[in-house]
Amino acid sequence: MMQLNKESGPQLSRRLDGVSESATLKLNATVQQMKTQGVDVVNLTAGEPDFWVPEAAKKAVIDAVHGNQSKYTPVAGLPALREAIASKTNDQQKSLSSSRPWKAAHVLVTNGGKQALFNALMAILNPGDEVLIPSPYWLSYPEMVKLAGGIPKFIPASGRQGFKITPDQLQNAMGPHVKVLILNSPSNPTGALYSKDEYRALGDVLAQSPFGKNIWILSDEIYDRIVLGATPFCSFLEANPAWVDQTITINGVSKSAAMTGWRLGWSVAPEKVTQAMLTLQGQSTSGVNALSQWAAIAALKLPESDFVEQVSSFRKRRDLLLENLKKARKIDVYIPEGAFYAFVGIGQYLRSGEDSMGFAQRVLEEAQVAVVPGTPFGDPEFVRLSFATDERSILEGCQRLVRYLDAV
Numbered sequence: 001m002m003q004l005n006k007e008s009g010p011q012l013s014r015r016l017d018g019v020s021e022s023a024t025l026k027l028n029a030t031v032q033q034m035k036t037q038g039v040d041v042v043n044l045t046a047g048e049p050d051f052w053v054p055e056a057a058k059k060a061v062i063d064a065v066h067g068n069q070s071k072y073t074p075v076a077g078l079p080a081l082r083e084a085i086a087s088k089t090n091d092q093q094k095s096l097s098s099s100r101p102w103k104a105a106h107v108l109v110t111n112g113g114k115q116a117l118f119n120a121l122m123a124i125l126n127p128g129d130e131v132l133i134p135s136p137y138w139l140s141y142p143e144m145v146k147l148a149g150g151i152p153k154f155i156p157a158s159g160r161q162g163f164k165i166t167p168d169q170l171q172n173a174m175g176p177h178v179k180v181l182i183l184n185s186p187s188n189p190t191g192a193l194y195s196k197d198e199y200r201a202l203g204d205v206l207a208q209s210p211f212g213k214n215i216w217i218l219s220d221e222i223y224d225r226i227v228l229g230a231t232p233f234c235s236f237l238e239a240n241p242a243w244v245d246q247t248i249t250i251n252g253v254s255k256s257a258a259m260t261g262w263r264l265g266w267s268v269a270p271e272k273v274t275q276a277m278l279t280l281q282g283q284s285t286s287g288v289n290a291l292s293q294w295a296a297i298a299a300l301k302l303p304e305s306d307f308v309e310q311v312s313s314f315r316k317r318r319d320l321l322l323e324n325l326k327k328a329r330k331i332d333v334y335i336p337e338g339a340f341y342a343f344v345g346i347g348q349y350l351r352s353g354e355d356s357m358g359f360a361q362r363v364l365e366e367a368q369v370a371v372v373p374g375t376p377f378g379d380p381e382f383v384r385l386s387f388a389t390d391e392r393s394i395l396e397g398c399q400r401l402v403r404y405l406d407a408v
Contacts, residue, residue: 019143023376027360031370042397043370044385047188048260049340051310053295057257060298061291069294073287076278077109077266081293084300085109089249089268092224092233096241106268108277109288109296113222113252113265114140119277120248120267121148121180124216129179134165135378136343138188138220150179154378159334159345163190167201174209180216181206183236186223189377189384190343191336193227196234203240216273217247222265225256225307228315229337245270255339256307257299262292314340317387317394324398325385328405340388343374347381349405355380367404369397 031043076082082104089107090097110116117140125131127149133141135154142152155173157165170181183202185194194202206212219236227233237247252265267277318335321342325333332345346359354362356373360383363369374382387394 015147019146020376023139023357023373027370027372031364034364039368041364041368041370042393042400044387044389044394044397045370045372046386046388047341049255049258049310049388050390051258051313053259053262054257054299054302054306056298056302057259057295060294064291064294069290071290073290073293075282075287076274077107077288078290078293078297079104081109081297081300082107084297085251085266085268088300089235089251092221092235093237093241093249095239096237096244100241100244102268105271106274108267108269108274108281109293110252110265110267110281111285111288112254112263113220113250115281115285116250116252116265116267116277117141117218117220118144118147119280120216120218120250120269120273121145121150122280123273123276124248125150125179128177130175130177131180131182132170132173132178133182134163134184136163136187136190136374136382137182137378138184139376141182145180151177153178156378157192159190159332159343163187163192163334163343164194164198165202167205170202170205171209174205174211176211178211178215180218182218182220184220185236186226186233186336186338188223188339189341189372189374189382190334191228191339191341193229193231193337194234195231196239199234199236199239203236203243206240207242215246217243218250219247220250222250222252223255223339224251225304226311226314226340227338228311228318229335231337233338248273253296253299257296257302258310259292259295259299262289262295264288264292264296314387317389317391318342320391321385321387321394321398324395324402327398328402331405340386342385342387343377343379343382344385345382346405349408350381356383359383363401363404367400369400369404371401 085107086102125148129150130153131145131150145152155165248269253259330348356375360373372384
């Protein structure tokens, strides 16, 4: 937790009390520092694809530079990009788009999907509002909720249930103070993927609850293209079109087009909340980098066939990682259906009084393998391993980890 300076003189905002810095960013910085010191670390923490940006996106940036596209863009984003995002979203929500298609006015382009999430929570939460978050969760969700004055309320979803909440769990978590339900499919950190029927079942609970009419659904779909199993990706609104007036869809090109450093995300939402988020962004960051927007326009025009090889590679890497992790006698391995992470149980390897934070530190120092502790994701007996890296690193990292675990 961040500790504020209590000495005399000007004080920092109490808004930061209890808010933690990003554990993944902090760990990755430590790994990079070790590497610069010559330590042979196998890094399985990366939350970004190791593929290159599509050539069409690169060319679009070069053309934009030569075309002097260097001025401020509209806060909401370039009109052509907003149109392209609306079109993509309509393609993924066909049960809705035939009657209530999204238009550019519903789209807000943001500095990555993270800003889109932050905008949404700041725009819809009041102090004391509760936010339902399935656990394990992406570690920034509860911290953003706290910054916006809300109260995170977790719904545990164990590996035995596929890291997905059940309708009964959602029904039991509903209450008069609940304002938001955050859903993330495919999931970071677990790779869990909700099917259309599973989303419909959750939608039925919301519809039948006396509190449902007051709830916003925040659907984080940033990993939509990275689907590794037989279950296809399903947008929440594709399964529940009746919730169109209460759903904010979050997405971006960071994961799907390997454009993490370009910081280009978006939200698609009813006009009233889009306008609220637009006001917020206009008084904070304003419009997104112009060159990134031109690149995103080009990336969104690419056919799905251009990304088949990447998904196939992720699937092969996942299988390689799981095959080798299973060689450890007491590790709990679950098959991720999407994204590029494996969330594995290491509870039987924890020492007395130790959680996954201590375990990850120990593995980094003694086995030179960097994994992300599950504690900040909501489970102290798990670690997250990324397979968004080359097969050689995956194999070496798993072999080191298994040797270390079998020796302790």
